[in-house]
Amino acid sequence: xxxxxxxxxxxxxxxxxxxxxxxxxxxxxxxxxxxxxxxxxxxxxxxxxxxxxxx
Amino acid sequence: xxxxxxxxxxxxxxxxxxxxxxxxxxxxxxxxxxxxxxxxxxxxxxxxxxxxxxxxxxxxxxxxxxxxxxxxxxxxxxxxxxxxxxxxxxxxxxxxxxxxxxxxxxxxxxxxxxxxxxxxxxxxxxxxxxxxxxxxxxxxxxxxxxxxxxxxxxxxxxxxxxxxxxxxxxxxxxxxxxxxxxxxxxxxxxxxxxxxxxxxxxxxxxxxxxxxxxxxxxxxxxxxxxxxxxxxxxxxxxxxxxxxxxxxxxxxxxxxxxxxxxxxxxxxxxxxxxxxxxxxxxxxxxxxxxxxxxxxxxxxxxxxxxxxxxxxxxxxxxxxxxxxxxxxxxxxxxxxxxxxxxxxxxxxxxxxxxxxxxxxxxxxxxxxxxxxxxxxxxxxxxxxxxxxxxxxxxxxxxxxxxxxxxxxxxxxxxxxxxxxxxxxxxxxxxxxxxxxxxxxxxxxxxxxxxxxxxxxxxxxxxxxxxxxxxxxxxxxxxxxxxxxxxxxxxxxxxxxxxxxxxxxxxxxxxxxxxxxxxxxxxxxxxxxxxxxxxxxxxxxxxxxxxxxxxxxxxxxxxxxxxxxxxxxxxxxxxxxxxxxxxxxxxxxxxxxxxxxxxxxxxxxxxxxxxxxxxxxxxxxxxxxxxxxxxxxxxxxxxxxxxxxxxxxxxxxxxxxxxxxxxxxxxxxxxxxxxxxxxxxxxxxxxxxxxxxxxxxxxxxxxxxxxxxxxxxxxxxxxxxxxxxxxxxxxxxxxxxxxxxxxxxxxxxxxxxxxxxxxxxxxxxxxxxxxxxxxxxxxxxxxxxxxxxxxxxxxxxxxxxxxxxxxxxxx
Numbered sequence: 001x002x003x004x005x006x007x008x009x010x011x012x013x014x015x016x017x018x019x020x021x022x023x024x025x026x027x028x029x030x031x032x033x034x035x036x037x038x039x040x041x042x043x044x045x046x047x048x049x050x051x052x053x054x055x
Numbered sequence: 056x057x058x059x060x061x062x063x064x065x066x067x068x069x070x071x072x073x074x075x076x077x078x079x080x081x082x083x084x085x086x087x088x089x090x091x092x093x094x095x096x097x098x099x100x101x102x103x104x105x106x107x108x109x110x111x112x113x114x115x116x117x118x119x120x121x122x123x124x125x126x127x128x129x130x131x132x133x134x135x136x137x138x139x140x141x142x143x144x145x146x147x148x149x150x151x152x153x154x155x156x157x158x159x160x161x162x163x164x165x166x167x168x169x170x171x172x173x174x175x176x177x178x179x180x181x182x183x184x185x186x187x188x189x190x191x192x193x194x195x196x197x198x199x200x201x202x203x204x205x206x207x208x209x210x211x212x213x214x215x216x217x218x219x220x221x222x223x224x225x226x227x228x229x230x231x232x233x234x235x236x237x238x239x240x241x242x243x244x245x246x247x248x249x250x251x252x253x254x255x256x257x258x259x260x261x262x263x264x265x266x267x268x269x270x271x272x273x274x275x276x277x278x279x280x281x282x283x284x285x286x287x288x289x290x291x292x293x294x295x296x297x298x299x300x301x302x303x304x305x306x307x308x309x310x311x312x313x314x315x316x317x318x319x320x321x322x323x324x325x326x327x328x329x330x331x332x333x334x335x336x337x338x339x340x341x342x343x344x345x346x347x348x349x350x351x352x353x354x355x356x357x358x359x360x361x362x363x364x365x366x367x368x369x370x371x372x373x374x375x376x377x378x379x380x381x382x383x384x385x386x387x388x389x390x391x392x393x394x395x396x397x398x399x400x401x402x403x404x405x406x407x408x409x410x411x412x413x414x415x416x417x418x419x420x421x422x423x424x425x426x427x428x429x430x431x432x433x434x435x436x437x438x439x440x441x442x443x444x445x446x447x448x449x450x451x452x453x454x455x456x457x458x459x460x461x462x463x464x465x466x467x468x469x470x471x472x473x474x475x476x477x478x479x480x481x482x483x484x485x486x487x488x489x490x491x492x493x494x495x496x497x498x499x500x501x502x503x504x505x506x507x508x509x510x511x512x513x514x515x516x517x518x519x520x521x522x523x524x525x526x527x528x529x530x531x532x533x534x535x536x537x538x539x540x541x542x543x544x545x546x547x548x549x550x551x552x553x554x555x556x557x558x559x560x561x562x563x564x565x566x567x568x569x570x571x572x573x574x575x576x577x578x579x580x581x582x583x584x585x586x587x588x589x590x591x592x593x594x595x596x597x598x599x600x601x602x603x604x605x606x607x608x609x610x611x612x613x614x615x616x617x618x619x620x621x622x623x624x625x626x627x628x629x630x631x632x633x634x635x636x637x638x639x640x641x642x643x644x645x646x647x648x649x650x651x652x653x654x655x656x657x658x659x660x661x662x663x664x665x666x667x668x669x670x671x672x673x674x675x676x677x678x679x680x681x682x683x684x685x686x687x688x689x690x691x692x693x694x695x696x697x698x699x700x701x702x703x704x705x706x707x708x709x710x711x712x713x714x715x716x717x718x719x720x721x722x723x724x725x726x727x728x729x730x731x732x733x734x735x736x737x738x739x740x741x742x743x744x745x746x747x748x749x750x751x752x753x754x755x756x757x758x759x760x761x762x763x764x765x766x767x768x769x770x771x772x773x774x775x776x777x778x779x780x781x782x783x784x785x786x787x788x789x790x791x792x793x794x795x796x797x798x799x800x801x802x803x804x805x806x807x808x809x810x811x812x813x814x815x816x817x818x819x820x821x822x823x824x825x826x827x828x829x830x831x832x833x834x835x836x837x838x839x840x841x842x843x844x845x846x847x848x849x850x851x852x853x854x855x856x857x858x859x860x861x862x863x864x865x
Binding site for chain 2: 033
């Protein structure tokens with residue numbers, strides 16, 4: 001049963017890893033805007049040649 | 056099929072603008088084989104086409120918005136620079152604009168390709184949900200003012216908010232981030248604690264592992280209780296200091312007793328504790344908190360008078376005009392006010408004549424003519440030539456802003472003060488009941504079997520924790536808010552939703568709330584038929600003016616099919632009177648009765664309903680056209696419906712004779728009041744509340760701000776500018792107002808559902824208690840009963856509200 005100690009430690013470490021990833025994703029603002037990126041795909045940049053001088 | 060004469064007649068097809076898709080009202084601008092309603096729209100199209108951005112029109116249907124000519128040069132003032140620019144380094148600055156006009160995929164396409172329109176723009180990022188655009192730009196190539204002006208000229212006028220509002224938004228965001236992290240950690244703790252409790256559930260006996268699991272559970276449970284649950288400690292403490300008991304107290308009691316008992320069991324090696332249930336409960340409670348936090352980022356419910364006023368004022372100093380932020384307004388300052396600008400503080404008109412439109416402040420629909428030397432009041436909108444005014448009172452002491460000095464505005468809790476929140480009401484009885492049961496059970500076992508008393512008391516406190524209410528509450532009300540938002544009623548928070556369910560009195564504002572100026576069916580009162588030439592001449596005359604009445608006349612003439620423009624000479628606009636001009640040697644006049652030689656219908660039994668435009672041709676009065684205020688669709692039906700269930704009142708800043716037809720629906724004279732000032736409206740609400748009524752106010756303009764604030768529920772009506780409403784608890788789109796009774800019924804349903812699930816949870820608690828009283832509550836039963844209870848609360852709230860919500864008519 002000694003193997004259990006190793007496995008518990010590993011499983012906790014993995015779970016903590018995911019928890020850290022979650023906290024990081026929140027703090028870096030990845031969950032702040034869940035709408036725009038999806039829309040952005042549909043209007044992907046097509047590089048038109050610049051015709052006129054800007055304003 | 057038989058075709059009648061009328062069907063064969065020419066139908067005037069309305070041309071819509073290629074850019075903004077609005078009907079083209081006056082002259083149509085042709086360009087590139089496309090039609091535009093104005094030169095502004097044409098220019099936007101031209102600009103986009105020239106820069107190969109015309110995919111804008113293909114991305115989505117109806118993307119364009121009419122551009123605004125607003126000049127944002129004032130943003131270059133250091134005050135605004137410091138406020139708006141969040142970051143600046145090596146000549147590149149970052150600024151965040153709120154653009155309320157954002158509405159579709161094309162907006163995203165255009166705004167994220169802004170760098171193609173101006174070389175000074177480095178990069179743009181759009182947050183569609185919040186309608187925020189972040190721009191990185193080179194400061195030596197384009198300045199803040201030019202940037203904002205460019206956005207406005209494309210139809211995306213930035214809304215510059217005050218410092219306080221921005222601080223409020225930031226605070227909200229950081230609270231949300233905090234909650235997410237707490238939620239994540241609670242979920243982590245609950246999941247792992249359950250895993251470590253498995254051997255216990257299955258009855259596996261292995262001494263050393265069992266102890267290890269116990270210690271791990273304590274670590275996880277401590278994190279869940281003291282970090283994730285920290286808000287409960289803070290709230291309960293705050294309430295205890297106010298000598299109030301809320302539903303959070305028994306919850307915290309349950310959590311703490313469960314936690315303490317578990318710690319004791321683990322360290323004394325007498326059991327495994329309930330750490331899994333405790334952290335699971337915190338997880339569920341936090342999910343509920345997250346769910347109730349529906350925020351409408353694109354709306355603003357908090358707004359004081361400053362939000363209505365211009366951000367800058369143009370002061371006259373030694374004959375030179377200079378722009379200053381509004382805060383720097385002082386008594387004695389001379390200001391320049393242009394056409395359509397608001398008066399920021401009470402003042403005296405120094406030079407010029409003004410048609411002052413106080414509809415914003417008083418609800419009175421007709422503008423008042425003011426000559427120099429007279430007083431003008433804050434909140435009035437000036438129409439006419441440029442005027443100079445001298446400030447007589449400070450911003451805060453103005454007639455209008457005094458409203459914000461009232462108690463209702465200063466006390467943030469006044470809406471909830473005399474309001475029985477169901478959860479807290481029940482919470483009190485629940486706490487008292489629970490503690491008495493625990494004491495009785497403790498005393499019973501102390502006498503009969505002293506070894507079991509502590510176990511029994513702890514079990515009672517843990518199992519009877521009113522988490523069901525704490526879960527069904529946020530879910531049911533949170534769903535309520537979401538469903539109403541889909542139907543264009545945006546409720547500020549779940550407390551406002553609950554108050555909506557308890558309202559027994561409704562008060563309506565008239566102008567702008569029940570009536571609507573834009574869908575008028577004008578009535579002709581002409582003494583003779585006008586010839587086509589005369590129509591065309593009058594229309595050509597009216598086109599010259601921007602006065603609202605002239606615009607209405609032009610629209611009316613267009614609908615008659617009179618579209619030709621004739622050459623006009625000797626055109627004169629007399630402010631406050633009307634217009635005159637010559638067409639092919641004949642003099643035409645439009646304007647008020649006296650100016651056009653009509654008998655003024657004063658002091659007789661002739662009831663004037665709203666506004667008339669009088670016409671005069673060649674010196675002869677020919678009659679007038681009446682533009683009545685129209686009622687919104689379904690109003691009559693709604694009022695009757697509501698009168699069956701509620702006490703319904705009508706308030707108006709207008710004179711009584713302006714609303715004669717409305718009075719058919721309000722037969723009892725005590726149910727309406729006219730000539731109300733903003734303060735009167737507020738007092739009216741207060742007097743109803745003093746009689747013990749729970750009042751909902753439905754209004755629109757700034758003139759209702761006090762009443763909206765005073766009422767238990769203030770519902771602001773808004774037509775297209777959802778971003779421009781007074782402070783309120785809910786914002787309702789004008790076209791949906793007829794559905795209001797259904798929305799109120801939905802709120803009542805939500806509260807009933809909560810009461811039902813509370814009853815059900817009492818049954819669960821009863822089952823749990825029957826074990827707990829005997830001191831036989833095993834961790835397994837607790838581990839099953841508590842989640843089952845929580846999940847059934849979740850199911851009832853979700854299914855019930857979604858079923859009812861999906862049946863709401865849109």
